[in-house]
Amino acid sequence: MNYSRITAVIDHLLAQELRHALLEAGLDHYATLARSAHLEERRGITGLFSGGVTLQQDAADLLTLFVPADQELAVLDLIAHHGRLVRPGMGSVYSDPLLLLRGFEPLLPQVTIPPATLHHTFYPDLVGIGCVVRRGRGDHIALEVLTLNASVPTLSFGTGLGLRDRLGLLRITIPAEKEIISLVDSQSDAEEVMEHMVRAGRLHLPGQGLIYSYPVSHGLINTRLSRGQVGQAASVDRIVAALDRLTGGIDWRSAAGERPRGRRRGWFSGVEATLITPEQHADELFARALGVGVTGATIAPLRLAVATGHPAELAKARLAVAMLLPERLLEPLLAALEEAGAFGAEFQSLLAVRRVDRAFTYRV
Numbered sequence: 001m002n003y004s005r006i007t008a009v010i011d012h013l014l015a016q017e018l019r020h021a022l023l024e025a026g027l028d029h030y031a032t033l034a035r036s037a038h039l040e041e042r043r044g045i046t047g048l049f050s051g052g053v054t055l056q057q058d059a060a061d062l063l064t065l066f067v068p069a070d071q072e073l074a075v076l077d078l079i080a081h082h083g084r085l086v087r088p089g090m091g092s093v094y095s096d097p098l099l100l101l102r103g104f105e106p107l108l109p110q111v112t113i114p115p116a117t118l119h120h121t122f123y124p125d126l127v128g129i130g131c132v133v134r135r136g137r138g139d140h141i142a143l144e145v146l147t148l149n150a151s152v153p154t155l156s157f158g159t160g161l162g163l164r165d166r167l168g169l170l171r172i173t174i175p176a177e178k179e180i181i182s183l184v185d186s187q188s189d190a191e192e193v194m195e196h197m198v199r200a201g202r203l204h205l206p207g208q209g210l211i212y213s214y215p216v217s218h219g220l221i222n223t224r225l226s227r228g229q230v231g232q233a234a235s236v237d238r239i240v241a242a243l244d245r246l247t248g249g250i251d252w253r254s255a256a257g258e259r260p261r262g263r264r265r266g267w268f269s270g271v272e273a274t275l276i277t278p279e280q281h282a283d284e285l286f287a288r289a290l291g292v293g294v295t296g297a298t299i300a301p302l303r304l305a306v307a308t309g310h311p312a313e314l315a316k317a318r319l320a321v322a323m324l325l326p327e328r329l330l331e332p333l334l335a336a337l338e339e340a341g342a343f344g345a346e347f348q349s350l351l352a353v354r355r356v357d358r359a360f361t362y363r364v
Contacts, residue, residue, distance in 0.1 A: 002069040003098040003109065004217065005352060006076060007062070007182075009036060009154045010083045010091040015061035021082040022065065023307045026111035027075065029065035030276065030302040030318065034156040036060040036091065037142040039226035053226065055143045060091065062156060064302070064320075066101060066352065067109050073122065074113040076218060080120040085220050092152065094184050094219030096128060096354055099271065102334065103350030104343050106314060111307070126216035127190035127357075130272075131181040132158065132298050133201045133209035138179030144200035150193045151183040152222040161286055161321065162296035178209070178298055184219050191358070198265065198360060210361035212324060214272065214354050267358045271330055274322045276302065277342070277349035278315035285349065286321055288340050292332040297323040315348055324359060 010018055015031075022029050035057040067075045072095050079093045080086065101108070131141060135157065142153045158178040185193050190213055202208045277285055279301070286297060302318040325333070330353065342349040 003066055003101045003352075004069050004072040004095045005098055005354065006065050006067060006072065006079070006093065006095045008064075008079050008083060008091065008093040009034065009222070010061050010063065010085075011036070011089070012059035012061055014083060014090065015063070018079060018082040019061075019063070019305060021078065022063075023305060025075075025078060025113060026307045027065055027067070027113075028107070028109075028307055029063050029305050030320070031064075031305060032062050032156060032300060032302050034060045034062040034154050036222070037139075037146060037153050037155060038089075038224060039143075039146045041226065055139055055146070057155070060154065062154060066098070066350075067113075069097065071109075071113045073118060073218065076122055076220070077118045077120055078113070080122075080220050085222075086120065089222065089224035092154075092184065092220060092222045094126065094128065094221070095217045096214055097217055098352050099355055100330075100334075100351070100353040102338075102343055103276075104345065104348045107348065107350045120220055122218035122220050124218055125187055126184050126219045126221070127187050128184050128214045128216045129182065129190060129194060129197070129211065130214070131197055131201065131203075131209065131211040132160075132178050133181070133203070134207070135177035135179050137201055137209070138181050141181050141197050141200045144196050145181075145183060145193065146225050148193060148196060149225060150189060151185045152225060153181050153183045156180045156182075156300060158298045158300040160296065161282075161299055162290060162294070180298065180300060184216055184221050194358065194360070195265070203360060204265075204362060206362045208362065210324065210359065212272065212356045212359035214356055265360050266363065267360055270324060270326045270356050270359060271353050272322060272324050272356050273330065273333060273351060273353045274320055275337070275342070275349060275351050276318055276320050277347060279317050279319045280315075281342075281347050281349065282319045282321055285337060285340060285342055285347065288336040288342075289321075289323060289333055292336050293329050294323050294325050294333060297321045324356060 039053045040056040138155045160176045300320045304316045
């Protein structure tokens with residue numbers, strides 16, 4: 001069976017209502033705290049010294065769930081309704097196809113959402129962008145993305161794992177604390193936006209981080225990039241949302257502007273394998289990944305919310321261990337995890353894999 005991963009970024013004040021609706025529908029999901037960034041106009045003397053705008057961040061909940069591919073749109077619609085995503089500034093929701101899903105049986109999607117008429121328009125052919133940088137650099141990249149009018153970035157915290165202590169022959173220490181920036185943009189602008197993010201995050205230098213993109217099937221994307229006077233901001237947001245609906249997507253937006261000039265990047269492709277496991281097992285299972293050639297990962301804390309009727313003994317505190325690797329390592333990784341019993345009752349883990357079309361980091 002084919003699966004989809006659905007990601008929702010919801011204003012923290014509205015997240016409880018949405019999470020209750022997901023559980024009522026029998027949908028297990030994972031949650032972590034995040035920040036949704038936007039530009040805020042500064043007026044008067046404060047604006048003179050800040051360049052007119054400053055970066056502001058709102059508390060948000062980042063929700064992840066897995067559903068059968070044929071239920072993708074119905075679940076997207078449920079989230080858009082209960083998250084009130086038709087209103088600019090409330091958040092975003094999008095889906096991406098999973099190339100593979102292995103896991104402890106009770107964690108696999110088993111609920112069927114009754115078919116219903118969709119109430120929201122979801123735009124196809126989008127691109128997801130993920131960026132992992134040293135903690136403290138995320139704001140620089142978020143500001144660059146917003147200044148381009150590209151998308152609303154989401155920021156969260158993580159930790160680096162693996163062979164991070166030394167980088168090649170340069171013997172550079174790489175800090176473990178990370179910031180994770182994620183956003184969704186149009187296919188026509190994604191490449192240029194990523195180039196701007198590389199420069200803003202100085203990713204062409206050793207030890208600064210990595211960036212990658214992956215296909216997004218459908219999405220309803222937050223249009224509130226900035227806030228100024230209440231009436232003016234609301235009008236702009238509604239115009240943007242209306243044009244999205246009229247054109248059937250977000251390609252019309254002039255997001256990136258002129259392509260930055262510079263030397264050709266060494267882009268590469270592969271897969272992102274995300275192991276979701278109880279936190280007490282992460283080190284042991286990642287050691288198996290290191291044994292087959294995986295060189296590093298970014299981990300982020302998750303909290304599993306389990307719908308009524310599912311086993312009560314499921315561990316709630318979990319870690320998402322995201323590994324960017326060449327496709328040739330996928331089979332050895334799966335074999336190593338299966339040999340360790342990762343998907344059995346003791347380890348209660350799940351592995352999701354998605355295609356990475358473009359990726360960049362400093363390489364010796």
